[in-house]
Amino acid sequence: xSAVLDPHGHVAGDHGDHAHDHPHGLRRWLFATNHxxxxxxxxxxxxxxxxxxxxxxLLIRAELFQPGLQIVNPQLFxxxxxxxxxxxxxxxxxxxxxGFANWMIPLQIGAGDMAFARMNNFSxxxxxxxAIMLVGSFFMPGGAPAxxxxxxxxxxxxMGPSMDAGIFAMHILGASSIMGSINIIVTILNMRAPGxxxxxxxxxxxxxxxxxxxxxxxxxVLAGAITxxxxxxxxxxxxxxxxxxxxxxxxxxxxxxxxxxxxxxxxLPAFGIVSHVVPAFARKRLFGYTSMVYATxxxxxxxxIVWAHHMYATGMPVTGQLFFMYATMLISVPTGxxxxxxxxxxxxxxxxxxTPMLFAVGFIFVFTMGGFTGLILSMAPIDxxxxxxxxxxxxxxxxxxxxxxxxxxxxxxxxxxxxxGVMYSEAYGKFHFWGSLITFNVTFFPMHFLGLAxxxxxxxxxxxxxxxxxxxxxxxxxxxxxxxxxxxxxxxxPCMRGKGEPAPQRPWDGAEGLEWEVASPAxxxxxxxPPKLNLAANKIVG
Amino acid sequence: MMKTMNSLRPVWHxxxxxxxxxxxxxxxxxxxxxxxxxxxxxxxxxxxxHPVTQIAMDQRTLHYGxxxxxxAIFIAVFGVMFYSIFKHxxxxxxxxxNFHESTTVEILWTIVPFFIVIAMALxxxxxxxxxxDTSAADLTIKATGYQWKWGYDYLKGEGEGIGFISTLDAGxxxxxxxxxxxxxxxxxxxxxxxxxVPVDKKIRIITTANDVIHAFMVPAFGIKQDALxxxxxxxxxxxxxxxxxxxxxxxxxxxxxxxxxxxxxxxSAADYTAWAEAKKKELAAKADDPNKVWxxxxxxxxxxxxxxxxxxxxxxxxxxxxxxxPLDGSPVVxxxxxxxxxxxxxxxxxxxxxxxxxxxxxxxxxxxxxxKNSWSNRTGQLVQPKDVAALRK
Numbered sequence: 001x002s003a004v005l006d007p008h009g010h011v012a013g014d015h016g017d018h019a020h021d022h023p024h025g026l027r028r029w030l031f032a033t034n035h036x037x038x039x040x041x042x043x044x045x046x047x048x049x050x051x052x053x054x055x056x057x058l059l060i061r062a063e064l065f066q067p068g069l070q071i072v073n074p075q076l077f078x079x080x081x082x083x084x085x086x087x088x089x090x091x092x093x094x095x096x097x098x099g100f101a102n103w104m105i106p107l108q109i110g111a112g113d114m115a116f117a118r119m120n121n122f123s124x125x126x127x128x129x130x131a132i133m134l135v136g137s138f139f140m141p142g143g144a145p146a147x148x149x150x151x152x153x154x155x156x157x158x159m160g161p162s163m164d165a166g167i168f169a170m171h172i173l174g175a176s177s178i179m180g181s182i183n184i185i186v187t188i189l190n191m192r193a194p195g196x197x198x199x200x201x202x203x204x205x206x207x208x209x210x211x212x213x214x215x216x217x218x219x220x221v222l223a224g225a226i227t228x229x230x231x232x233x234x235x236x237x238x239x240x241x242x243x244x245x246x247x248x249x250x251x252x253x254x255x256x257x258x259x260x261x262x263x264x265x266x267x268l269p270a271f272g273i274v275s276h277v278v279p280a281f282a283r284k285r286l287f288g289y290t291s292m293v294y295a296t297x298x299x300x301x302x303x304x305i306v307w308a309h310h311m312y313a314t315g316m317p318v319t320g321q322l323f324f325m326y327a328t329m330l331i332s333v334p335t336g337x338x339x340x341x342x343x344x345x346x347x348x349x350x351x352x353x354x355t356p357m358l359f360a361v362g363f364i365f366v367f368t369m370g371g372f373t374g375l376i377l378s379m380a381p382i383d384x385x386x387x388x389x390x391x392x393x394x395x396x397x398x399x400x401x402x403x404x405x406x407x408x409x410x411x412x413x414x415x416x417x418x419x420x421g422v423m424y425s426e427a428y429g430k431f432h433f434w435g436s437l438i439t440f441n442v443t444f445f446p447m448h449f450l451g452l453a454x455x456x457x458x459x460x461x462x463x464x465x466x467x468x469x470x471x472x473x474x475x476x477x478x479x480x481x482x483x484x485x486x487x488x489x490x491x492x493x494p495c496m497r498g499k500g501e502p503a504p505q506r507p508w509d510g511a512e513g514l515e516w517e518v519a520s521p522a523x524x525x526x527x528x529x530p531p532k533l534n535l536a537a538n539k540i541v542g
Numbered sequence: 543m544m545k546t547m548n549s550l551r552p553v554w555h556x557x558x559x560x561x562x563x564x565x566x567x568x569x570x571x572x573x574x575x576x577x578x579x580x581x582x583x584x585x586x587x588x589x590x591x592h593p594v595t596q597i598a599m600d601q602r603t604l605h606y607g608x609x610x611x612x613x614a615i616f617i618a619v620f621g622v623m624f625y626s627i628f629k630h631x632x633x634x635x636x637x638x639x640n641f642h643e644s645t646t647v648e649i650l651w652t653i654v655p656f657f658i659v660i661a662m663a664l665x666x667x668x669x670x671x672x673x674x675d676t677s678a679a680d681l682t683i684k685a686t687g688y689q690w691k692w693g694y695d696y697l698k699g700e701g702e703g704i705g706f707i708s709t710l711d712a713g714x715x716x717x718x719x720x721x722x723x724x725x726x727x728x729x730x731x732x733x734x735x736x737x738x739v740p741v742d743k744k745i746r747i748i749t750t751a752n753d754v755i756h757a758f759m760v761p762a763f764g765i766k767q768d769a770l771x772x773x774x775x776x777x778x779x780x781x782x783x784x785x786x787x788x789x790x791x792x793x794x795x796x797x798x799x800x801x802x803x804x805x806x807x808x809x810s811a812a813d814y815t816a817w818a819e820a821k822k823k824e825l826a827a828k829a830d831d832p833n834k835v836w837x838x839x840x841x842x843x844x845x846x847x848x849x850x851x852x853x854x855x856x857x858x859x860x861x862x863x864x865x866x867x868p869l870d871g872s873p874v875v876x877x878x879x880x881x882x883x884x885x886x887x888x889x890x891x892x893x894x895x896x897x898x899x900x901x902x903x904x905x906x907x908x909x910x911x912x913x914k915n916s917w918s919n920r921t922g923q924l925v926q927p928k929d930v931a932a933l934r935k
Contacts, residue, residue: 067718067723067729068717068718068719068720068721068722068723069718069719069721070721074797074798074799074800074801075797078794078796078797078799141864141865142864142865143864146796146797147794148794152754152755152793152794154753154754154755154771155754155755155794155795155796157892158753158754158796158894160864160865241892242770242771242772242773243771243772243892246772247772247773248755248770248771248772248773249770249773282630282638283632283638284638284639284640284642285642286642287641287642287643288642288643288644288647288648289642289643290643291643291648313757313766313767313768313792313793314768314770314775315749315767315768315770315775315776315777317674318670318671318674321670321674322667322670325663325666325667325670326663329659329662329663330656330659332655332659333652333655333656333659334652336651336655337648337651337652337655339619340619340651343619343622343623343626344647345642346623346626346627346630347622347626347630347639348626348630348636348638348639348641349626349630349636349638349639350630350631350632350636350637350638351626351627351630351631351632351636352631352632352633353631361623361627364623365620365623368616368619368620369616372612372615372616375608375612375662376605376608376609376612379604379608379662379663379666380666380669380670380673381597381600381601381604381666381669381670381673381764382601382604382605382608382666384601384673384764384765384766385590385598385601385605385761385764385766387766387792388757388759388766388792388793389792449586449587449588452587452588452589452590453583453584453587453588453589453590453591453761454583454590454591454759454761454789454790455583456759456790456791456792456800458794458799459790459799459800460799460800461718461723461730461800461801462730462800463579463582463583463728463729463730463731464576464585464723464725464726464727464729465576465578465579465582465583465584465585465586465587465727466583467576468585468586469586510638
């Protein structure tokens with residue numbers, strides 16, 4: 001960002017002017033091979049998608065403000081819920097973490113760049129046509145896909161041509177994810193500075209290494225599921241079409257075999273970010289580094305054997321329900337270990353509460369609430385009551401918004417000084433945190449009640465008894481949306497323009513790691529020759 | 543443990559009432575006029591439905607158990623965190639300690655949650671096994687999901703042979719479109735023909751669907767079962783109280799997903815017998831003579847009623863919309879050979895046009911005749927029930 005927008009910036013401690021040389025204008029971004037530029041592109045792209053997905057969400061909440069249809073018709077409503085989900089999952093959360101990975105992994109392991117710089121460029125620019133196709137599907141005949149973000153067959157077989165555009169877009173996004181993952185794995189395994197063994201590697205790199213393996217394992221599964229949908233739609237196959245002997249439940253098994261690991265793809269890097277922020281502001285080393293690595297790996301492995309807990313209501317045999325119930329409950333053990341480790345890190349620290357720490361603590365607190373509702377939902381008999389109700393909506397927004405998104409906010413505030421060379425306004429950051437925390441809970445807490453009372457999700461209209469909680473949720477949603485616009489206008493934009501106090505090389509006195517060994521803003525080229533590291537592999541010596 | 547959970551219920555209700563008070567103060571005038579629906583949602587309900595089956599009761603007990611266990615863990619864990627937040631902050635002069643690992647502690651906080659999870663799983667297992675036991679039913683009813691209504695067929699037990707379609711009240715559907723629905727307690731839950739079952743009998747519901755996946759849900763009974771096209775699944779309930787109980791479709795099934803409610807009327811054994819007798823007589827009287835030759839005006843009147851099924855997509859004016867083909871002026875509709883149009887109605891054209899073979903020969907004959915003689919279509923052609931019967935495979 002400003003680090004690289006200002007070609008004349010010269011910061012002590014870099015490798016001379018060469019470190020700042022870079023192409024100019026459009027070519028710089030279009031042909032970008034620099035991991036920092038590509039990281040910036042990813043982050044700006046995902047924020048754009050967050051805003052688009054957010055606007056769809058606000059249309060949904062506006063319609064649900066009171067009973068009766070005032071703003072959209074039921075078909076458009078289904079399009080909104082479908083596209084909100086697809087855009088947020090595949091356009092906002094997943095690419096945002098790739099943006100973090102691009103910026104931070106080379107800096108954290110002392111590598112000059114990502115392993116495959118041109119593939120890196122390709123995997124970013126692939127997303128643009130995919131995103132245009134996805135968002136543009138609203139303007140195709142019959143409107144956008146309206147079968148829910150899970151794209152359950154055989155409803156997808158009834159969709160108009162936009163479904164094909166959506167499937168194509170998902171294929172491209174999947175290809176992009178796989179390329180990004182290969183890049184991350186190769187970079188981490190081959191390009192660490194001498195002396196940084198795997199068990200000395202920063203947690204964020206560890207969580208991303210595991211996430212990248214998850215992505216490579218499951219993205220092809222999604223591609224398979226939607227390709228079968230495509231051939232069912234156009235080429236006379238009947239994988240999921242019962243009229244031709246197909247099985248609609250097979251789609252759900254395949255989809256959730258992708259879908260559940262995907263949930264962890266969206267949260268493991270968040271765990272990584274929080275594992276950097278908490279020790280930095282507690283001024284104490286991360287407690288139980290080894291167990292954190294093992295817990296992350298256990299979560300990843302268990303994530304492959306829990307998928308059918310999304311399908312209790314499909315009528316699985318009793319043994320199937322029991323197996324998936326036990327496996328799902330088991331996942332709460334390693335997740336709990338992570339929370340305990342973070343709290344033990346804070347224990348007897350010397351804590352301060354700058355914005356990154358606020359978001360990290362907010363993450364631990366609110367994400368854990370989402371974890372508990374997850375545990376409640378894992379129990380098959382209770383899930384039969386709550387499946388496909390607003391309780392589930394509340395649950396996954398607690399883990400995806402208060403989980404993934406809050407961790408990303410923590411990461412942005414934490415590393416923004418390093419990225420831009422400018423300190424954000426602490427007052428604005430705190431306002432953003434408290435505003436988001438309050439409005440988030442106003443939006444999503446009442447949804448637990450709606451779900452318990454049996455209000456199904458994806459409903460354009462609802463019985464009168466549900467009115468008040470829906471109104472509260474809608475008011476909260478608009479507040480939450482405004483807070484994110486505020487974040488962009490008053491935090492991100494000023495830093496990108498270089499307005500604010502210049503950031504020192506180490507803005508946080510408790511933060512450790514190689515990214516703090518280079519100047520702020522990070523020079524365009526860093527670690528062109530492998531740095532010589534100390535024994536703990538978190539400082540450059542000599 | 544579960545007993546103590548139940549004794550804690552008043553606390554939960556107090557909390558609920560508090561939330562209710564807060565939200566009512568925010569609430570709209572319209573919602574204030576709405577009362578609790580017995581067997582359906584209550585105003586600002588914060589808990590599961592009042593259970594009327596043993597399964598629903600067990601589910602509620604499990605939920606309270608989980609809720610309070612989680613709450614206790616939450617308070618314990620975050621008690622520690624907030625203690626740390628307040629005591630171990632730099633502004634209070636806290637100096638960072640140096641410890642950063644302890645194998646003993648790690649093992650401890652892996653093993654303890656593991657046993658807590660086992661303690662949670664055991665009671666749940668019992669309920670899962672009970673939920674899935676659909677054997678020895680007194681009455682078996684097939685619930686078929688259609689876009690967008692429910693069909694009920696009494697397959698086995700008292701009332702065998704009864705079958706009917708249950709649709710949302712048309713006035714309520716219009717009220718929803720108007721944007722200003724009047725405040726009624728059963729808004730979007732009122733149907734023309736509720737499912738009727740006897741009290742204290744084990745009712746097995748077999749679910750299936752005609753087009754896409756739907757889900758049959760009645761919260762008060764603690765049941766939710768997907769209805770899958772081409773497959774059958776089952777669930778069961780034994781209602782312990784008479785009365786009206788409500789649910790809605792719980793799996794996204796297209797445009798009118800929010801408009802296919804479920805209304806179950808639980809009657810005493812005697813009332814149920816009376817209802818079943820009356821219903822059988824009514825159905826026998828209604829059954830059309832398949833060989834009757836109809837006159838145009840009668841068939842048109844009948845067809846107009848049946849056409850409401852078609853109007854959802856093709857529009858009341860027959861003009862269609864987007865990918866939906868117009869009927870007005872369509873060569874298939876105007877064709878003197880009825881075979882293609884009747885076959886289309888019977889078998890559908892995937893993926894857009896559903897199959898309507900569940901309609902009677904007379905209904906299909908009527909609706910085809912109606913389309914041939916409405917709007918600008920003036921063919922004067924008549925399709926008789928026996929023509930449809932001949933084409934039905």
